[in-house]
Structure formats: structure tokens, C-alpha cells
Amino acid sequence: MVDLLNLQAPLFLNQSKSQSLKPLEETFIKMVLDAWHTQVKQTDDVFNSLTDEQLLKEIAPGKNRGIYLLGHLTAVHDRMLPLLGFGDQRYPNLYKTFVESADKTENDLPSAEDLRNYWKETNNILSENFSKLSITEWFQKHNAVSETDFAKQPHRNKLNIIINRTNHLANHLGQLLLLKTRTAE
């Protein structure tokens, strides 16, 4: 918890020489985006290492299949577009299939090939939009919080969405890693 007794003037008014050219906000945004990109890269590497056949296996007996998690992560990341003001979801149907429905309850899934493409495309679009956002914009409210609530809770900004979605991704990455050496069961 932040100790209120330790409150000090904003650091960007009192930069150490190591940070003299970069506002602290920029450093903070880098920390958050680096963590996002690290988890996306690792997850991408796992998906690339898995065959379509491996994707059809369950991460553990009776649990979600790899292909469901591929669709799930793509749908959640696609939903970030409107949440962050980057435009409409591109694959709204995925949300119903891979977020609102449990695995193995929908028969008509997109192909693994299509899902792999949607996954890459969605993360690329997010990255492009991230790179265009100004420091000020990162600290503006996201689209799932009201102006009134945001005035009281300024941490509910766009950058906080990245922190939370990075953790969501990390939760599932840990599960996907279990598929890597899974042999037929």
C-alpha cells in the first residue's frame, strides 16, 4: 500500500540525472508495455510451437483445450479495442463462443488456422494503437468507467487495462505451457 505519510512532489519535477530527459510517465508506460509484449511474445511462441493437433488437446484432463484458449485470448484482446477507444471489435462473434460459452459447448468453431491469424492480427492492431497513444491519453479513462467514477478512481485509466489484461494473459500462458510436451492421452 502507498504510505500517505511519504507523499512527495511529483518526480517529474525533480528528476534525477538518470531520468533527466525522460518524464517518469514515459518510463512507467514502458514498464507496463514491456510486460505486455513479453507475455504476448511468450504466448505467441507457445502457439507457434503447437501443432493444430496439439491445440485440440486439453491443458489438463477435463479442462479447456488449447484451441479454446487461443480463441478466448483473441476474443478478450479484440474486446480491448473498444475499451481503449481504438475502434470496434473486429471479431465480436468470438466473444460469444470463447468467453460467454465454455469449451466443448459450441460445435461450430473457427478453424485453428483462422484463429491463429485472428490472434496475430489482433495483437498487431493493439500494438500499432499503443504506439500512437500519447502519455496523457494513457492516463485517461477507459471506456468501461464513467466520468464520475473516474474522477474518484483515477487509476481506472487505459494503462490499467494493460496491466490487468497482461495478468489475464499470464494466467492462461501458464496453462498453455502445459500443452508443450503433452503426448497423446
Place this chain on the structure above:
Amino acid sequence: MVDLLNLQAPLFLNQSKSQSLKPLEETFIKMVLDAWHTQVKQTDDVFNSLTDEQLLKEIAPGKNRGIYLLGHLTAVHDRMLPLLGFGDQRYPNLYKTFVESADKTENDLPSAEDLRNYWKETNNILSENFSKLSITEWFQKHNAVSETDFAKQPHRNKLNIIINRTNHLANHLGQLLLLKTRTAE
């Protein structure tokens, strides 16, 4: 499926209408610590919900057991104490058993009861120390980076350790959730 997406981060600061006037640095720190505390709380809830017998099960066939992940996470969090300048590791032996050694290669593990206590104690000590750190201190270098490197890479600060360790925890939390309804195999 268990989805962590909609969980709201707990608020660790007293809310007040003056919060919008708080320095942005304080908001950053809150965002990062909220995410940490959320993942710790969820992991704690999973461990509390598992019996000692369930902890001895593998998260997936041939993979790590729950008890190994309990020791692993405790050892990694214990290592954060010296890294963040909070003092020495309290359980240095855990690091050898649960980080440097793979699961099922060491015969002489601590009891589940002891590990559960170490886990809680370690996170409590971290929390206490977090609450004492000033805004300025959070943006100072951690103890695994040199002064020279930090001058060029100011993102390698103490707060960044929290971001990275939160993702590490999230990776394993996703795996531990698989144990929750695991029946005998």
C-alpha cells in the same frame, strides 16, 4: 471456465474526492500494487481451498505438483526481500529446492503445513515493506541492476520487480486453478 477477467482490483488506498489531485506517481504505484495484491489474494484463496492431499497432485500429468508450486512461489517471493532492499531472504533453502531443482528430484521437502505458513508470512512481510516505501524509493533501482545500467535503463526500478513478479505469479496461478476440481487419477 474460471475467468479472472471481471475481477475488480481491490482498493488499497482510502478513497476520497481529493484523490484526483494526488500525484500521478501515486496512481501508478497503486495500479501496480493492486494488481500484485489481487493475484496474491487469488492464489492464497486457491491454496486455502486445496487439501494437503490435493497439493500432492500434479497440475497436469507429468507436470509440477501443487506443493512444488507452493514452495516455488514462496521461494521467489522470499528472494524479493533482498532484491528490493527489505533485508535478507528468510528461507534461502527453499530457493535450492523449489527454484534450482525440478519437482520430484528432492526427497526431503518441508511439510505442506510449514510451506503454507512460509507462503503467508513471506507475502505479509512484503506487504508491510511495500507500505513503508516512498514514491521516490519505488522508482529507485533494485538490487540486481548496477548504477551504470540503471542510469541508461531507469525502468529497471523496484516497481518493475513488482510488475514482473505479478506476471510470474499469474502464470502459476493459472496452473494452480487446474488443481481445484482435480479428482484422484
